[in-house]
Amino acid sequence: MTNDWKTRTQLVHQGSRRSQYGEMAEAIFLTQGFVYPDAESAEARFVKAGEDEFIYARYGNPTTRMFEERIAALEGTEDAFATASGMAAVSGALMSLVRAGDHVVSSRALFGSCLYVLEEVLQKFGVKVTFVDGADLGQWRTAVTPDTKAIFFESMSNPTLELVDIRSVSEIAHTAGALVICDNVFATPIYSRAVEQGADVVVYSTTKHIDGQGRALGGVVCGTKDFVRKTLEPYMKHTGGSMSPFTAWMHLNGMATLDLRVRASAASALKIAETLAGWSQVGRVIYPGLASHPQHDLAMAQMGNGGTLVTFEVAGGKEAAFRFMNALGIVKISNNLGDAKTIATHPATTTHQRLPQDQKDALGITPGLIRLSVGLEDTDDLIADLAQALGRN
Ligand SMILES: *Cc1c(COP(=O)(O)O)cnc(C)c1O
Numbered sequence: 001m002t003n004d005w006k007t008r009t010q011l012v013h014q015g016s017r018r019s020q021y022g023e024m025a026e027a028i029f030l031t032q033g034f035v036y037p038d039a040e041s042a043e044a045r046f047v048k049a050g051e052d053e054f055i056y057a058r059y060g061n062p063t064t065r066m067f068e069e070r071i072a073a074l075e076g077t078e079d080a081f082a083t084a085s086g087m088a089a090v091s092g093a094l095m096s097l098v099r100a101g102d103h104v105v106s107s108r109a110l111f112g113s114c115l116y117v118l119e120e121v122l123q124k125f126g127v128k129v130t131f132v133d134g135a136d137l138g139q140w141r142t143a144v145t146p147d148t149k150a151i152f153f154e155s156m157s158n159p160t161l162e163l164v165d166i167r168s169v170s171e172i173a174h175t176a177g178a179l180v181i182c183d184n185v186f187a188t189p190i191y192s193r194a195v196e197q198g199a200d201v202v203v204y205s206t207t208k209h210i211d212g213q214g215r216a217l218g219g220v221v222c223g224t225k226d227f228v229r230k231t232l233e234p235y236m237k238h239t240g241g242s243m244s245p246f247t248a249w250m251h252l253n254g255m256a257t258l259d260l261r262v263r264a265s266a267a268s269a270l271k272i273a274e275t276l277a278g279w280s281q282v283g284r285v286i287y288p289g290l291a292s293h294p295q296h297d298l299a300m301a302q303m304g305n306g307g308t309l310v311t312f313e314v315a316g317g318k319e320a321a322f323r324f325m326n327a328l329g330i331v332k333i334s335n336n337l338g339d340a341k342t343i344a345t346h347p348a349t350t351t352h353q354r355l356p357q358d359q360k361d362a363l364g365i366t367p368g369l370i371r372l373s374v375g376l377e378d379t380d381d382l383i384a385d386l387a388q389a390l391g392r393n
Contacts, residue, residue, distance in 0.1 A: 003073070010070065010074055011074065011255045011258055011259055012256050014069060014070040014074070015065070015067065015068070015069030015070040015073070016066060017065075025253075026252045028063050028245055028249040029061055029062045029063045030246060031057065031061070032056065033057070034054050034055060034056075057242065057244075058240060060237075061245045061248070062245075063245040064082050064243050064245055064248040066252055067248040067255075068081060068082050071204075071206075071210070071222060071255070074255075075192060075194075075195060076195045077195055077224065077228075078223070078224050079222070079223065079225045079229060080222040080223075081220065081228050081236055081242075082218065082219070082242065082251075083218065083236060083242065083243055084217070084218065084241050084242060084244070084247075085207065085241075086203070086204065086206070086208075086217075087219065088236070089203045089204065089205070089219030089221045090113075090114050090117060090183060090203055091241075092221060092232055092239075093181050093203055094117060094122060094150065094152065094181065095117075095235060096231050096232045096234070096235035096236070097149065097179065097181075098122065098149050099127075100126030101126060101127075101128075102150075103129075103130070103149060104118065104127055104130070104150050104151065104152060105130045105132060105148055105151045105173075105178070106129060106130070106153060107131070107132060107133070107152070107153040108132065108133060108134065109154070109157035110154055112354065114154070118131075134153050134154075134162065134169075135162050135295070140169050140173075141172055144173055144175075144176045145176060146177065148173070148176050149178060149179065150178055150180075151169065151172075151173045152181045153181075153183065154182075154183040154184075154185070154186065155183070155186065155192075155194060156186035156307065157186075159309075159345070159351070159352070159365065160311060160363060160364045160369075161186070161286050161293070161307075161309060161311055163288065163299055164182075166302060167197040167198050169198075170198025170199060170200075171198065174198065179201065180198060180201065181199070181202075182194045182202050182203065183205075184199075184203065184204060185205050185209075185337075186307060186309060187303050188262045188308065188338070189258065190259055190262040191262070191303035191304060191307060192303070193302070193304075197302065200223060200224070200227070201221060201222065201223040202221075202222045202223070203219070203220070203222075204220050205218075206219055207219070207338075208336070208337055209262055210251055210255060210338075211254050211338075212258065212261050214341065216247045218243050218251060220243075261340070261376060264376055265308040265376060266289075268374045268376075268379040269287065269289070269306065269308050269310050269372075269374040270287070270289045270306055272372070272374060272382060273285050273287035273290050273312075275386075277292070281390040281391065281392065282390070283312070283315050284313050285310065285312045285313075286311040287306050287310045287311070289305060289306020290306065308337075309371060309373050309374065310374060311369060312369075312370055312372070313366060313369055314368045314369075314390070315368065317366075317368045318348070321346055321367065321368045324370070324390055327388065327389035328344060328385060328389045329385050330342065330381055330382060331343070331372070335351050339375055340375045340376045341376075342373065342375040342377055343375070344370055345372075345373070346369070346371075347365050347371055348360060348367055
């Protein structure tokens with residue numbers, strides 16, 4: 001379904017299909033089912049549904065299909081399946097693929113719910129999971145064996161923005177015949193070249209940059225037609241994790257501006273990171289777009305950009321970090337990311353609160369650490385807000 005359109009054209013037009021009314025904007029088909037002209041047509045459709053034929057919204061819907069075609073073209077995959085949340089996408093991609101006795105290798109620095117799926121759910125059903133330090137290729141090499149069915153990682157970790165080298169890790173996985181599943185949320189679909197670099201399946205929580213306005217929960221799994229329709233779709237459509245047509249419609253609207261939004265946020269994030277690095281109230285600044293990031297070269301080769309998140313340490317620990325957060329005006333305290341609104345998160349006490357102290361230490365989640373998801377406000381206003389909250393004036 002790919003064509004030679006460039007990203008911004010795809011984001012506006014790809015996958016659009018029009019009803020007999022020729023509506024300009026993508027229509028929302030808020031219907032659970034479809035009417036067949038006769039019993040023979042119903043029978044035929046249940047034997048094999050054609051391109052523009054639908055049966056039930058849990059199986060597929062015209063609005064959802066438009067969204068799937070648009071994101072697949074953007075990601076450069078043959079197909080995509082839209083899910084009810086990012087976690088429905090992650091758990092569906094893994095659960096549809098593996099069976100008891102299979103082996104999975106995963107990076108350890110994971111979004112809390114992803115860790116739950118790998119650590120609790122998969123192992124409960126008899127899948128063996130080995131966790132590695134995602135940035136250490138030696139550990140991937142040792143962990144992946146001929147029995148490894150899949151490897152899973154977040155291409156950029158939360159909240160310390162550490163990268164997994166997609167190309168090298170995919171080579172290791174493919175030598176053993178394992179499928180590479182990449183959760184690419186932090187890289188965003190705009191800076192993603194995950195498939196070109198070797199990933200077989202790319203997963204997004206569309207709740208983040210794709211919705212981009214903090215309204216809807218959604219997810220998507222992108223991959224080959226064979227994986228998406230033969231392995232994933234039967235699992236998703238029968239277990240009930242499909243995306244609602246209303247969400248797909250919001251995402252279609254959101255995607256028209258995705259490239260503009262992500263690039264504006266990323267440009268702001270770079271300027272904010274550079275500014276924070278020069279302030280005495282701030283300790284280390286972690287941003288892959290800064291030359292000081294230990295994987296700066298990899299980030300540039302892999303994404304061509306540092307992304308929309310900046311993580312930094314407020315000097316003075318938790319007390320100073322809370323004082324800073326409570327003094328913020330424009331920047332909101334929350335835990336989402338990829339929103340038009342800039343959001344500050346204190347990982348140690350919220351998103352990563354449940355981790356035992358030794359794991360927080362291992363992941364670098366210190367009491368003064370703040371994760372900033374940079375939105376679309378004016379960069380100078382954001383910097384002024386951060387400055388006053390840090391007591392610089
Ligand atoms: C948010 C997020 C998820 C989960 O997505 P939901 O839409 O909240 O279910 C998974 N992985 C990463 C990296 C995320 O940031």
